[in-house]
Amino acid sequence: MILYFSATGNGKYIAEQIAEKTDEKCMSIVDCICEDKYCFSNEKIFGMVVPTYFWRLPRIVAEYLGKLRIENCGYTFFLASYGTTTGEAGSMAKKIMAHNGQNxxxxxxxxxxxxxxxxxxxxxxxxxxxxxxxxxxxxxLVIGNIMSKRKGNFVDRKLYSRKPEL
Structure with a gap:
């Protein structure tokens, strides 16, 4: 299961690409909230795709993570999309999950x-x-890592303040 939050379509696009390549389903975090779905168990792959808002997690995502429970899933990942920097989005997600005894x-x-x-x-x-x-x-590259179930922090810090060359 690949969850996503997307206001502009970037997160939905990323989630759909990952879901297609990994043969998983994807679902909007907004739909999960509406359906009161905060617990996921026995998923082969469980991932979250979210945008970076002002170098942080969007409030709705932070609140959702605070209630999220992941049980007995084969592989889990968090992905932050960004324009110039992921800022504190990843570390915020990590702290919220750790507070709930998860990672x-x-x-x-x-x-x-x-x-x-x-x-x-x-x-x-x-x-x-x-x-x-x-x-x-x-x-x-990310999809390859997900399919290989690589563990670790693969946030490319060299790209944090990078803007595409013309």
């Missing part, structure tokens, strides 16, 4: 378009295409 097996990040339009100009087609290309390359 993800792996942490990932994938660069996507930064959609905060007051600062980021998305009218430059070359820049947007480069951003998308970089994100697809990262996602392919």
């Amino acid at each position: 993800f097996d792996a942490y990932y990040s994938v660069i996507m378009l930064d959609t905060w339009t007051p600062v980021f100009d998305l009218t430059n087609k070359n820049r947007v295409d480069k951003w998308l290309s970089d994100g697809k390359k990262q996602l392919k």
Whole structure:
């Protein structure tokens, strides 16, 4: 099961790509909240895909993580999408999960378009295409890691403040 939160479609896209390649289902965290679904057990793969909002987790995701229970799942992961940096999103998720006596097996990040339009100009087609290309390359590597069930922190810190080259 791959859960996602997505306001612009980036997270849904990532979750759907992972679900397709791993033969898993994906579900919106908003739908989980509406259905009062906070416990997942016996999943081969359980993952969460969320955006980085102002270098943090979106409030709805943090609140959901606080109630989440993962039991007897084969492999678990957390993935934060980002435009310029994942900030504290991954460490926030880790702290919330640890508070509940849980942990993800792996942490990932994938660069996507930064959609905060007051600062980021998305009218430059070359820049947007480069951003998308970089994100697809990262996602392919992440999916390979997920399928191999690699454990660890694979958040690429070298990319934190990186902007695509023109």
